[in-house]
Amino acid sequence: MTAKIDPAARKKAIIDQLMALEAQELATAQAHHDAFQKESKLDDREGHDKDDIAASRESADLAAAFDGPVHAHHAKIDVIENTDFSLTDTVQPGAVVWLGDRHFVVCVSTTKFDVDGETYMGISTQSPIYLAMAGMRKGDVFTHNGTEFEIREIL
Numbered sequence: 001m002t003a004k005i006d007p008a009a010r011k012k013a014i015i016d017q018l019m020a021l022e023a024q025e026l027a028t029a030q031a032h033h034d035a036f037q038k039e040s041k042l043d044d045r046e047g048h049d050k051d052d053i054a055a056s057r058e059s060a061d062l063a064a065a066f067d068g069p070v071h072a073h074h075a076k077i078d079v080i081e082n083t084d085f086s087l088t089d090t091v092q093p094g095a096v097v098w099l100g101d102r103h104f105v106v107c108v109s110t111t112k113f114d115v116d117g118e119t120y121m122g123i124s125t126q127s128p129i130y131l132a133m134a135g136m137r138k139g140d141v142f143t144h145n146g147t148e149f150e151i152r153e154i155l
Helices: 007-039 050-065 067-081 128-133
Strands: 096-099 102-107 112-115 118-124 141-144 147-154
Touching (some): 007 067, 007 102, 007 112, 007 118, 102 128, 118 128
Parallel strands (some): 102 118
Antiparallel strands (some): 096 102, 096 147, 112 118, 141 147
């Protein structure tokens, strides 16, 4: 764990990084969508050969494939913005939970991200590990996938 830092400031830094990660994921997905959307548009000339039309259709299909990720990241940002991240002593939505060397933010699933030298990962309230520890407090022990975990800290 990090050196003694105000718990509220520590949690804010973690949540700020969580939001920045999702904002970056959204920007990347949106950029891919926009690039393929642009490539799908045929220019103004009158005649287009089959290759032009096929390339346009392929780009349109790829742009459509990025609709899902764009919507998913928008939805995750909405969940983050509407989650209560107040300090808590119970594993619940908005909690930051330390399980040994694993650190989770209960909100939305994310890739790993670092804050002050520690690695965190967002988990959703539907994830099996969250469901196994929901409602528990610091010091409680639970088993998930055959491994026993102790809740070391909750913010």
